[in-house]
Amino acid sequence: RNIVRIARTRIQEIDARSNQLRADTERIMDDYLKNHSTDDNTVMASVEDYRYFLDELDELNMLVTRAATDEEYANSVKKLYMSFQQLNRALRTDEENIKEQLNRINSMLKGQQFGPQGGRLSLDVTFSPIDRQFETTLSRILSKLEDWTRNASDNPTETRKAFNNCETFVNRLHNELDKIHDTNGIKAYGARNLDPRVRSSFYAIVHHDNAPDERISSTGGKSGGALQELTSFVYGAALIYILGGDLTARPTYTTLFLDEALIKADGRYTKRALAVLPRLGFQIIVSAPESKTAEILNVANRAYVAYKDPSTDNSYLQELDSETITQDETQPTTAPAKPTTEA
Structure with a gap:
């Protein structure tokens, strides 16, 4: 009975001491969290989280x-x-990844006629080489570190020597990264040896069955219509690739709004530019001035005209159909004019 009494008393003393130490510890932890921790509640002021505090x-x-x-x-x-x-692997694979994505986009363009001769458009890219000194420096440091891994990783002196040998190439990487400037959220890529986009030159090839292939490496000198058709092909294929997720799926969102996008294109280019996008799976909504409606109506499923009444400043939409168009074309010039067409 004496042993039980002594043990019970001792246990009660230990419990009391433990509770006191727990309270003191959690108070200190709480003070630490208030002064040094964010408000994400990742760690609570509880001794159950002691291991996180130790880390x-x-x-x-x-x-x-x-x-x-x-x-x-x-x-x-x-x-x-x-x-x-x-990094060494990325330098080899980044260019291949760009070409692979271009191949996927080109697969979207197959079967779509491009240009007045009905050619086939495809995109390609060339890369200028990486700086030879950069490649040599990287190859040399990789060779030294591989030798250290195999033969000297347990040698403290050789380990510190290997660490110091990395300084030259690390400084070279810092210089490359310092050429990337972020202005208002838009990055100007200048890391030529690290980013293949800086070393890339994109161009288009128009394949003809009965004529030499045509290479388009610049949009300079082209009419607005030719540029519009090229843009429709490239953007359309790129969008379906990005939004569709693979080579066969349709985009998850398929409506394109073109606000006066065809005002510089003549009738032939307008028809071809608008025809390719629906074939790629997009619903096209085009707004255009009155002078461009004739070409658009030839390929549109529906058309609406926005009228504005100068007397009330109110605007309203009227759907155009073949009957309405025929009436407008046949009505005498002396007939009262409708309210001014705005768009």
């Missing part, structure tokens, strides 16, 4: 360490090696 403490200790340990050096060299390998 954070370890990270803080890493930041304030005066002298890096051998283990930290080895870990850093391994991460550098992995990053350089990933």
Whole structure:
């Protein structure tokens, strides 16, 4: 009975001490969260979350360490090696990815006649080479790090030497990244050796069955109509590729609104430009001035005219059909004019 009494008393004392320590610890944790943590409630002021606080403490200790340990050096060299390998692979595959996406877009253009001769349009790209010195520096540092991985990863002296050898190429990467400027949310890509888009030149090929292929590398010198048709083909195929998700699916949102997009195109180009987009799966809604309605009506399923009454400043829509168009064309010139057509 004495042993039970003593044990029970001791347990009660330990419980009381434990509760006191828990309260003190959670008060300190709560003060820490108020001063240093965000308001995302990821960590609560509870000793149940002690391991998260320990992880954070370890990270803080890493930041304030005066002298890096051998283990930290080895870990850093391994991460550098992995990053350089990933960069080396990306330099080889980024160009291939761009060509692959162009091939998918070109598959959308198959069967669509382009130009007055009914040719077939396809897109292609050429890349200027990466700077030879950049490639050489990357290849050299990868070779050194591979040798370190195989033969000297357990040698602290060689590990620090390998880490210092990375400095030249890391500085080179910093210089490349410093050429990218972000102005008002629009990035000006200038990392020539890192981004193949900076080294790319896109052009179009028009294939003809009975004539030489035509290469379009610039929009300069082309009429507004020719440029409009080229734009319809390229944007239409690109949009269905992006919105459709693969080579066969229709876009999830298929309506295109073109606000006076054809005002510079003549009748032939207007018809061809508007014909390709519905064949790619889009519903087209075009607004155009009165001078362009004749060409659009020839390919439109429905047409509406917006009228404005000058006396009331009220506008209204009237659907045009073949009967309405015939009446408008046959009515005498002395007939009273309708309200002014605005769009």
